[in-house]
Amino acid sequence: MSWAAGTQCVAKGDHRKAKPGELVYHKGDILTVVDTSTRKGYFKARHNTTGEEGLVNSTNVREREALRVDPGLSLMPWFHGNISGPEAVSKLQPPEDGLFLVRESVRHPGDYVLCVSVSGQVVHYRVIYQDNKLTIDNAEHFYNLIDMIEFYSENKGSIATTLLKPKQKHGAKSAELELSKSGWLLDITKLTLGENIGEGEFGAVYKGDYMGQRVAVKTIKCDVTAQAFLQETTVMTKLQHKNLVRLLGVILHKGLHIVTELMTKGNLVNFLRTRGRSVVNSVQLLRFALDVCEGMEYLESKKLVHRDLAARNVLVSDDSVAKVSDFGLTKDLKVSDSVKLPIKWTAPEALKKEKFSTKSDVWSYGVLLWEIFSYGRQPYPKMSLQEVKERVEGGYRMEAPEDCPAGVYSLMRICWEQEPRKRPTFHKLREKLEQEMQEMSKHSR
Numbered sequence: 001m002s003w004a005a006g007t008q009c010v011a012k013g014d015h016r017k018a019k020p021g022e023l024v025y026h027k028g029d030i031l032t033v034v035d036t037s038t039r040k041g042y043f044k045a046r047h048n049t050t051g052e053e054g055l056v057n058s059t060n061v062r063e064r065e066a067l068r069v070d071p072g073l074s075l076m077p078w079f080h081g082n083i084s085g086p087e088a089v090s091k092l093q094p095p096e097d098g099l100f101l102v103r104e105s106v107r108h109p110g111d112y113v114l115c116v117s118v119s120g121q122v123v124h125y126r127v128i129y130q131d132n133k134l135t136i137d138n139a140e141h142f143y144n145l146i147d148m149i150e151f152y153s154e155n156k157g158s159i160a161t162t163l164l165k166p167k168q169k170h171g172a173k174s175a176e177l178e179l180s181k182s183g184w185l186l187d188i189t190k191l192t193l194g195e196n197i198g199e200g201e202f203g204a205v206y207k208g209d210y211m212g213q214r215v216a217v218k219t220i221k222c223d224v225t226a227q228a229f230l231q232e233t234t235v236m237t238k239l240q241h242k243n244l245v246r247l248l249g250v251i252l253h254k255g256l257h258i259v260t261e262l263m264t265k266g267n268l269v270n271f272l273r274t275r276g277r278s279v280v281n282s283v284q285l286l287r288f289a290l291d292v293c294e295g296m297e298y299l300e301s302k303k304l305v306h307r308d309l310a311a312r313n314v315l316v317s318d319d320s321v322a323k324v325s326d327f328g329l330t331k332d333l334k335v336s337d338s339v340k341l342p343i344k345w346t347a348p349e350a351l352k353k354e355k356f357s358t359k360s361d362v363w364s365y366g367v368l369l370w371e372i373f374s375y376g377r378q379p380y381p382k383m384s385l386q387e388v389k390e391r392v393e394g395g396y397r398m399e400a401p402e403d404c405p406a407g408v409y410s411l412m413r414i415c416w417e418q419e420p421r422k423r424p425t426f427h428k429l430r431e432k433l434e435q436e437m438q439e440m441s442k443h444s445r
Contacts, residue, residue, distance in 0.1 A: 022056070
C-alpha cells in the first residue's frame with residue numbers, strides 16, 4: 001500500500017490497546033498520514049480529531065474515498081416534489097406506521113404537504129410557508145423542510161406519530177447515508193460554534209472548534225441552496241492541495257454545515273489593505289501570487305473551472321499561505337443569474353456568451369495579480385461597471401499598479417488577451433512567476 005503524506009484514511013476497526021508509539025483510534029475515525037518511511041507495514045499518522053500522532057498498521061485503515069458526484073444524491077430523499085394526494089397515498093403502500101414523504105401542495109402553491117402513514121391510513125398535514133418559516137400547527141416553526149423532518153423524527157408534536165421511515169423518491173439516494181459511509185459526515189455534538197466571521201450570499205460563516213481543531217463552518221439554511229452546495233461539497237472531497245482550502249467534512253443539522261480548515265488571517269484583500277507596503281514586501285506579494293497560481297494549476301489539471309477567482313475568495317492561513325476557496329459551487333449557482341457576475345473579474349467572452357473555461361479563470365487571475373500588487377485596491381478604480389464592460393471590450397487594459405515589477409505586469413497583460421486561446425495556462429504562469437521570484441530574491445539579497 002503506497003500512501004502519500006497528507007492522504008486521509010478511515011479506521012476499519014478499534015485500536016484501543018496501543019503499544020508505546022502507536023496511535024489509539026476507534027472504528028470510523030479519520031486519520032491523516034504524516035510519514036510513510038517509518039517501519040514496514042506501518043506509517044505515522046495524525047488523528048484528525050484528537051490531533052495526536054503515532055504509528056498505525058496500514059492494514060487497519062482504508063483510504064477515505066471521494067464522493068461520487070451523483071445528481072441523485074439528496075439531502076431530502078423523502079421529498080417527492082409536485083405529486084397529488086392520491087399519488088402520495090399509493091406511494092405509502094403497504095401501510096406502515098411512521099412511513100412518510102413530503103410533496104408540494106397542489107391546492108396551495110408555495111406550501112407543502114407532509115403525508116404520514118398511521119394505523120393503515122395516510123394523514124396529510126398542510127405545511128404553511130409564512131414569514132420565511134414553515135409551520136404545521138403555528139406552535140413549531142422551522143427554517144426549512146430538513147429542519148422540520150429532523151424535529152418530527154424525534155418529537156411527535158401535534159402530528160399523529162413520530163416520523164420513522166422516509167419513503168425515498170425513486171432515484172434519490174440519502175446524502176446522509178453516503179456521506180457517513182465514505183467518512184465525510186461529522187458529528188454535530190463534537191462541534192462548538194464560535195463567533196460569526198462573515199455573511200456569505202447563502203448563509204453565515206462561523207469560527208468553531210471540532211474536537212480540538214480550529215475550523216470554519218459555513219451554514220446554509222435554505223434547503224434548495226443546501227442541495228446545490230451538496231454538489232460543491234462532493235467536488236471538494238476529490239481535491240487535496242496545499243493551496244486549496246481543505247474540506248474536513250459535513251454536518252447535516254437544520255440544513256447543511258460545511259466544515260473546513262480555519263484560515264485565521266481572513267481573505268487576501270483585507271489582509272493586504274490592513275497591512276500595506278510597510279509590512280508586506282514584494283517578495284511576499286509574489287509568494288501569494290504563486291500560492292494562488294499553484295492552487296489554480298491543480299484545478300486546471302482536474303479540468304475544474306472556478307468562475308469566481310478574485311482576492312476576496314483567497315484566504316490566508318496562520319503561517320501566511322494563500323489558499324483558493326469557494327471552488328465547486330460556482331458552476332451551479334452563479335450562471336443562471338448573470339446579474340451577479342463579478343464584472344470586473346470576468347473575462348469578456350464569459351460576460352457576453354457565458355463561456356467559462358480555464359482560460360476565463362486565467363483572465364480573472366490577471367485581475368487578482370493586479371489586486372495583489374496594488375495592495376488590495378478595487379480594480380478599475382473610479383470606473384462604473386458599465387464603463388468597464390464597454391472599455392475592456394474596446395481593448396482598454398488597466399495600468400500597472402505603483403511599483404509593480406515589469407515582469408509581473410507583463411504577466412497581467414498576457415492574462416488579458418482578448419482571445420482566450422492566446423492566454424497562458426496556469427502551468428506556464430507558475431513557471432514564469434518562479435523565474436520572477438528567483439530574479440527578485442537575487443536583487444533583494
